[in-house]
Amino acid sequence: MQLKRTLQTGLAAAAGIAAALALATPAQAEEVIILINRGNIPTTAADFENQSCDNLPDLAPDEDGWVFVLPASAGAEGNFISVTATYADETGTERTRTTGNDGGIVEGSGDNKAYIITPAGWTLLDADALVNDPDEGAFFNLTHACAGTPGEEPSSPGEEPSSPTEESSSPGEESSVPGEESTSPTGTTLPTTGTPLTIALVSAAALAAAGAALFLVQRRRREAQDW
Numbered sequence: 469m470q471l472k473r474t475l476q477t478g479l480a481a482a483a484g485i486a487a488a489l490a491l492a493t494p495a496q497a498e499e500v501i502i503l504i505n506r507g508n509i510p511t512t513a514a515d516f517e518n519q520s521c522d523n524l525p526d527l528a529p530d531e532d533g534w535v536f537v538l539p540a541s542a543g544a545e546g547n548f549i550s551v552t553a554t555y556a557d558e559t560g561t562e563r564t565r566t567t568g569n570d571g572g573i574v575e576g577s578g579d580n581k582a583y584i585i586t587p588a589g590w591t592l593l594d595a596d597a598l599v600n601d602p603d604e605g606a607f608f609n610l611t612h613a614c615a616g617t618p619g620e621e622p623s624s625p626g627e628e629p630s631s632p633t634e635e636s637s638s639p640g641e642e643s644s645v646p647g648e649e650s651t652s653p654t655g656t657t658l659p660t661t662g663t664p665l666t667i668a669l670v671s672a673a674a675l676a677a678a679g680a681a682l683f684l685v686q687r688r689r690r691e692a693q694d695w
Contacts, residue, residue, distance in 0.1 A: 497545050497600035504536070504595040505609045510556075512591050513613035521614035523574045523581050530588045533614035534571075536595065538580040543603030548573050548582040551608075553595035555586055558618065563590065581611065588616035 508516075513532035524533040536551055538544055551567045563586075567573055571584035582597070597608050 499549060499598055499600060500602050501596050501598055502542065502602050502606045502608060504597075505607050508592075508610040509595070510591050510593050511610070512589065512615070514615040516610065516613040516615075518612040519615060520612040522612065523579075524583055524585075524614055527585065527614060527616060529616055530619040531616045532586050532588045532590060533583060534586065534592065534610060535581055535583045535612050536597070536608055537611040538597070538599060538608045542599065542606035542608060543601070544599040544606060545601045547580045548608075549598040549600065551582045551584065551595060551597045553584050554593045555590040556593055557587070558589050562593065587618070589618035
């Protein structure tokens with residue numbers, strides 16, 4: 469009996485302690501995804517009506533800054549946990565950017581904002597945010613944008629085709645060298661070597677003929693004297 473009473477007393481004490489701990493520990497907040505205000509999209513940073521670079525780090529001239537706000541009407545506890553946004557780049561290709569990789573959560577007293585940075589000229593198509601215990605139907609807003617200037621297209625690809633044209637002129641100039649060399653043997657060398665040879669042959673033939681004629685004349689004279 470004594471052991472049974474001891475066990476009952478211990479179980480009752482454990483139950484009391486568990487109840488006390490449950491009351492002392494606040495319920496864990498539930499993380500929920502909410503969407504951006506549908507009236508804020510789609511838009512480019514330059515077309516958004518509220519232009520400001522507040523709550524943003526220093527941006528490059530060819531970057532856009534996007535600042536989102538979690539309104540009190542959302543009923544969420546605390547600030548954003550994260551924001552994920554979908555954009556279309558200048559070619560229409562969809563790109564995803566997050567506060568973890570491409571922005572951050574704005575910290576400070578009373579702040580409930582987050583920002584994302586993209587190349588200038590992109591169009592915000594959609595966005596969602598992870599927050600704690602929002603009210604049903606809660607949403608967040610794009611509060612302002614800091615528009616940059618899209619970078620100019622690089623000029624080097626347009627200038628590259630000129631290189632083959634300039635290079636192609638080199639073979640044309642080089643081909644003229646063999647042409648000049650080929651005219652040298654036919655234009656100057658052959659005529660100058662052929663003419664002296666012809667004159668020498670003709671002169672030798674004439675001298676041989678004259679010698680033969682003189683020999684015959686002298687022979688006939690000798691025969692006439694002997695007769």
